Amino acid sequence: MPQTYDYIKDGAAIYRKSFATIRGEARLDGFSTEEARVVVRMIHACGMVELAPQVVFTPDAAKAGRAALLAGKPILCDAKMVAHGITRARLPADNEIICTLDDPRVPELARRIGNTRSAAALDLWGERLDGAVVAIGNAPTALFHLLELIDAGAPRPALVIGMAVGFVGAAESKEALAAYPGLESVIVHGRLGGSAMTVAAINALASEQE
Amino acid sequence: MPQTYDYIKDGAAIYRKSFATIRGEARLDGFSTEEARVVVRMIHACGMVELAPQVVFTPDAAKAGRAALLAGKPILCDAKMVAHGITRARLPADNEIICTLDDPRVPELARRIGNTRSAAALDLWGERLDGAVVAIGNAPTALFHLLELIDAGAPRPALVIGMAVGFVGAAESKEALAAYPGLESVIVHGRLGGSAMTVAAINALASEQE
Numbered sequence: 001m002p003q004t005y006d007y008i009k010d011g012a013a014i015y016r017k018s019f020a021t022i023r024g025e026a027r028l029d030g031f032s033t034e035e036a037r038v039v040v041r042m043i044h045a046c047g048m049v050e051l052a053p054q055v056v057f058t059p060d061a062a063k064a065g066r067a068a069l070l071a072g073k074p075i076l077c078d079a080k081m082v083a084h085g086i087t088r089a090r091l092p093a094d095n096e097i098i099c100t101l102d103d104p105r106v107p108e109l110a111r112r113i114g115n116t117r118s119a120a121a122l123d124l125w126g127e128r129l130d131g132a133v134v135a136i137g138n139a140p141t142a143l144f145h146l147l148e149l150i151d152a153g154a155p156r157p158a159l160v161i162g163m164a165v166g167f168v169g170a171a172e173s174k175e176a177l178a179a180y181p182g183l184e185s186v187i188v189h190g191r192l193g194g195s196a197m198t199v200a201a202i203n204a205l206a207s208e209q210e
Numbered sequence: 211m212p213q214t215y216d217y218i219k220d221g222a223a224i225y226r227k228s229f230a231t232i233r234g235e236a237r238l239d240g241f242s243t244e245e246a247r248v249v250v251r252m253i254h255a256c257g258m259v260e261l262a263p264q265v266v267f268t269p270d271a272a273k274a275g276r277a278a279l280l281a282g283k284p285i286l287c288d289a290k291m292v293a294h295g296i297t298r299a300r301l302p303a304d305n306e307i308i309c310t311l312d313d314p315r316v317p318e319l320a321r322r323i324g325n326t327r328s329a330a331a332l333d334l335w336g337e338r339l340d341g342a343v344v345a346i347g348n349a350p351t352a353l354f355h356l357l358e359l360i361d362a363g364a365p366r367p368a369l370v371i372g373m374a375v376g377f378v379g380a381a382e383s384k385e386a387l388a389a390y391p392g393l394e395s396v397i398v399h400g401r402l403g404g405s406a407m408t409v410a411a412i413n414a415l416a417s418e419q420e
Binding site for chain 1 (some may be wrong): 214215218325358383
């Protein structure tokens, strides 16, 4: 006789139960309603309610990110997994999702500036940075280089999602973002980060629908 | 004067330092050399050395996965982020990477079988399951449904990467995989999982190059 498993098979019910579990377990009392929605989705993506205390918003970050998306600004991503994970149907203005990592000019650019390809790819963002949502979900070098570009006069994004991950430069690059004057940001401090929670943050900002 | 940041900009040096940090901090002594390579990459992808004790391999899992890739078998993924994250240049036989989630037949299939789209998408894998590497990096329903399909006579994959994530069914679906007789698997037990560590496991199996 075939094995059967007893599990919830309705997508909407799964979401409801997941979000209820997260809201029951995670410490969300320091966040605004809008911020909490973002954090809940991020926790949903990684399975860790312990993430909450590591997430820090500047005061207008959620509002600025939402406004930029509503205004049709692009989403600039450091990693292809981030670009591919965003749920296009949730975006309010059919916003462009841009990842320049595979651009054929990137390897030569990286050699020229003496940095990683992830960092060099940002040199191709140009004027599209202006008022955009920037999502750094992988490479600390990309986040450091973003700050260098802005410092050198590149246009300012509306929001920087700083969720570089890992053991070399991740924590430091996010501290540098937090210390940079006048940038709105959502940051996961420390080593944690990655494409899944970055995508979750964008998907949450994109639509108020849970 | 422009701000400058002191950080490592050489990709290979970043990998080396990351992997050395992980090997210095993570408890890897229960793993074979080949398994440890996989776990190190998974930790690298999520920033958590605490992941190690939650990763469980069946005795021949790493070998079977590597052999399937060398033999040119496809990689079947439940999620697009997994499919897009795999480094194609590391694959030993230009292996096909398949994700059927966007197939236009999936919504109707999901209604018919009364399950999620993530689960229904697996009904389109058919004979390609035979000897394949299956990567479940997102949906518990997909992992449960995989076991149901195999139980109903579908061909057996060479390896199941069981890294469904989250709060509803994730832990249970991975326990069901572990309990299923005769399937080779790499499992992250509990709520943790996700596309990043799933991709990292495949990238590690795909090439011995660190």
